[in-house]
Amino acid sequence: MQRGGGCLSGLQRTGSQIASLYPCSNASRQVLNLSGFWDFRFDPGDAGLDAGWGAGFAPQRPIAVPASWNEQFEEALDYLGPAWYQTRFILPWGWSGKRVRLRFGSVNYLAAVWLNGAHLGEHEGGHLPFEFDAAPYLRAGENLLVVRVEGELAPDRVPPGRIPPDPRDDFPHRNHPDTSFDFFPFCGIHRPVVLYATPRDAITDLTVRTELEGTTGLVRVRLDRTPGDGATARLSLKGHGAEVAEEVSLSGETAEIELTLPDVAPWSPEAPNLYELAAELSRGGEVFDRYSLPVGVRTVTVEGDALLINGEPVKLRGFGRHEDFPVAGRGLVPPAVVKDYALMRWVGANSFRTSHYPYSEEAMDLADRLGFLVIDETPAVGLFFAEEGLGRRLQLCRQYVRELVARDKNRPAVILWSLANEPHSKRPGAKEFFRELYGLTKSLDPTRPVTLASMHEEADEAFEFCDLICLNRYFGWYTEPGMLEEGFARLSEDLDAAHARYHKPVIVTEFGADALPGCHSHPPEMFTEEYQAEMISGYVRVLEEKPYVAGQHVWNLCDFKTAQEARRVGGMNLKGVFTRDRRPKLAAHRLRQFWNARHDEDTRKERA
Template structure:
């Protein structure tokens, strides 16, 4: 799905701002049929949960409703009019006046509706959007809903971050000509000093297609006719980690000599490959340094914020990080566009987190259940998971910063049924995009001895918490466990290995001269211990600390005001561990550390 952009033939109106807002129990049976009866207003983009002081809003389970009036620009007569939502977490419905225009399930990818027949140029309409935050055994991520003794619906889920909901990303109204570009796919390669740019253009109707590649100064460097083909850029400047260079593919649809539609897609020329135990970008070994992150800030929740985007990337640069994983869902597309321009490498992940009932059993003391089964995570969940993969690849396939797909976080990959569940999803991912490696992150319970799916993937990524959940406070024992664990994966699979998560909860300002958990000194010492082990493993290709910054989680005794594993606080103040990482990462600078 193309991101809306203003061009010579397209116009774009942003609908962000303050919208009328109500939860379903206060909105009436058919809230889209008239003005929303409420005094509340909610910011878009933002999660709604932390905006209001009423706990009935924060903890609401079910539909909420947003509404505003929208005027179509009068110059859009004869154009197609499209409404786009960048995301609605976790399901959305769009009404134009009284008419249902679009429905979508999946909280982190965009959807849109052609509303041309429902509106008129220069006219005004009532836009009502319903958003549902419910998670079930058939959704990705999964969850269950219970009813308390007093009748309140309560959402339970298996992921360790708060279930923020609402319109956390932008809403747009845009125009396209009747005959227009629907999709652009770009695949790049390198042949010595020449860049190859394979392209495929999908159009709404038959049309003559012309494509031109422009360099960063706007100079045309290649051109061709036809809806598919390959451009060759001589003396190409590749896109590199830390040294981003972007070209622009200009696509024009022609009627004779007249341009009837134009669309531009930025791209970088680079290659990605796994060879033996190496991860290669442009044929050169690449070593990941960085974090698992979250879209999480005070008040906004998961609401996209450009100020935080800029500051977070400044902190990535300051600490020496070259990459991050979009744990545990696709981030706003603006984040990937910024990574493209800044030269930050991204592992792009679906929202498939919580596919592991053993975690629930351990936290709640409940009887163990089989994760992959008809009564739990079954065919319906796998179908939803497949749709998430399709939408992720369709949205992010052209971003040079995205070098690998992660299709799940900490699934029960050691349980019966895991292979039957995941094998078709890996095949689907490779069919959709054969150019990027595929990974997942293995939970602590899954070892090289009992994991059932690791051989299906290109890169072994494991989450390990030795020194925190295992051997807590005993870093000497933790170090021995970690080395034995990673060596086992390396010996068995002969593939690149990285840590997708490692770290320790840390209270900023807590200090001790001993190895005392929760102190800043312990977090630094734990990271140093991990790094000693990493540098001993030949197949090791990357380290992603959990987490970039502290983040909010569900209420409960397991977390006090959220997860504190960040090396930065939630408001982005560094803990001591940030300087520990800076000292290491600025030294190795994306290169694999040499063994002693």
């Protein structure tokens, strides 16, 4: 049951706080991971609030955290209504008097949180972290944490669902559950839940921006801290045979420091060099807080028809993906994260888009380490622009932009911000909607280009101010079905027209075809592995011929679960070049031949 567009009736509305720095353990900071088996019960009658379950409830069964609930229990596949989680923990020794925060990596969709019966607050929207001040409510002995989660679909939520039919909007298909997007609306606590302790006077945020001047790297750092007495802030960079440091006196809550790295080792896909940035606060020569994070020195720019990394043109080759795995749903599965990177590397990919929501911080850490380029996308998928609820959808999109930039601003792997996927943006209000989001994103991070992924063939007015163009195209599948040559010709014409209209680099962020694993035909027919392989191969050949095409992302890396709908056999989107359990289809082998050959050719040209 949706209550007031996301707010829970009967509770004083208190919001969560944006979470930026990922918790770490060191001499001044400690982390308690609360993931594991929690108590759980469904609340289909929405009785828990009035019954006071925030102070504790009689559990029905255990549940794994992190994970979606939909595939853990047979009766819960399509259940999106209220459900309750609780767990007990003992506060570690020595945490008394410290600044203690309770942090959630992702809860989808609406979360309300109680600690020892005290309502800490709420957070709306999945896929991004949030946290609360837990210190005033903690006990020296056993503590009880309760979370109410609700994932109902509604028109004024983002992503929206249960959208009323309107001939001016293009939602031709209805499905179950009634989403406006083509992936399953998994519910639950999807990423780790941690309690972390810092000193009262602590570093709260670091913002890193890098530049290259010849062989010299410039690293500008803004340090934010909690209010406190005067202190000394020391920042150091170490790695690749270099170590530099600077100190400043800190009387207020912020400090800005520039570090210079002679003979810098830049970060790039070919050489993902990382330095360790360490920030320390001290008083009287004694260090009382420390935080470190990896830093990659690199630049991202758009010039003419090219996307440049460190001043050199780059061609993105990779995938759209989903955080989707059997039983766990959208929950974090570390082995699956490792496997997906290995598969992408095997195929020859250098990039991916976080379609259609931000991926886990753990997965993003590996992108930095492994040198994958990332188009980082907000959860704004399936947006529509009817007046009713539009203001609230814009408010949520602003929130998501702020949360995403705060979380991922320091990651060298993130090279583009994507504001939305396939917005239904034919109405006049869409242009100003995205103009505002573009301006907000640029104000928070002027160092990265901003875009969105469009499905429209006609002019998309938001591209007027986006820094480059991202297009999702399915000629030969949803149009020209079974007619591949006609689809390839139409793709070529469409790309030329888009470039002529906007005069900006183009990335084709989706293309592909469904293929039932083990289904074959000669000649190729739709839904066979041969048809999928031929369609993807033909698209790649067209894209490689266009000098203004800066990237190609196949849809999708792996098959993934969807709502039930006539086009979705078994409730699955089968456009993966790997199956949901990561077995290759013919298209994966074909892509490997194309992309590895192209990579070898690009390397030879660079050396020549």
